Amino acid sequence: MPLLDQKLDLFTSKSNECKNKTYSRADMTAAGCRDSDTVDACGTKLFDKCIYTELNNLENQLDAMALAMNGMDQANAQAKMALRHLSKKPVAPPQPPQPSTPGHR
Numbered sequence: 001m002p003l004l005d006q007k008l009d010l011f012t013s014k015s016n017e018c019k020n021k022t023y024s025r026a027d028m029t030a031a032g033c034r035d036s037d038t039v040d041a042c043g044t045k046l047f048d049k050c051i052y053t054e055l056n057n058l059e060n061q062l063d064a065m066a067l068a069m070n071g072m073d074q075a076n077a078q079a080k081m082a083l084r085h086l087s088k089k090p091v092a093p094p095q096p097p098q099p100s101t102p103g104h105r
Contacts, residue, residue, distance in 0.1 A: 007061045011054045018050035 023031075023046050031049040033042035 004061055004065065007058045011051075011058045014051055014054040018047050021046075021050060 027046060027049075028042060031042070031045040033045050037045070
């Protein structure tokens with residue numbers, strides 16, 4: 001989990017940087033802002049462009065963790081099945097009663 005914590009810290013830091021950044025006209029153009037966009041719409045585009053790399057890194061890390069956890073779940077399920085199989089001891093068929101011999105009890 002240390003890697004995930006590191007990615008989360010980087011994402012949070014970058015998010016704060018993007019929120020507090022003073023954007024230039026060139027930044028606005030690069031983000032796809034148009035003269036017809038509202039301030040909120042352009043702000044969203046600027047933030048999305050700014051945070052994209054860190055967000056992508058975090059999403060990749062989460063995807064990798066989900067994949068690893070899925071693999072662990074599958075391995076766990078297989079281990080449980082193997083244990084169930086191993087714990088099933090063969091049961092001997094019932095033996096017919098032995099005939100008693102006269103004079104013996």
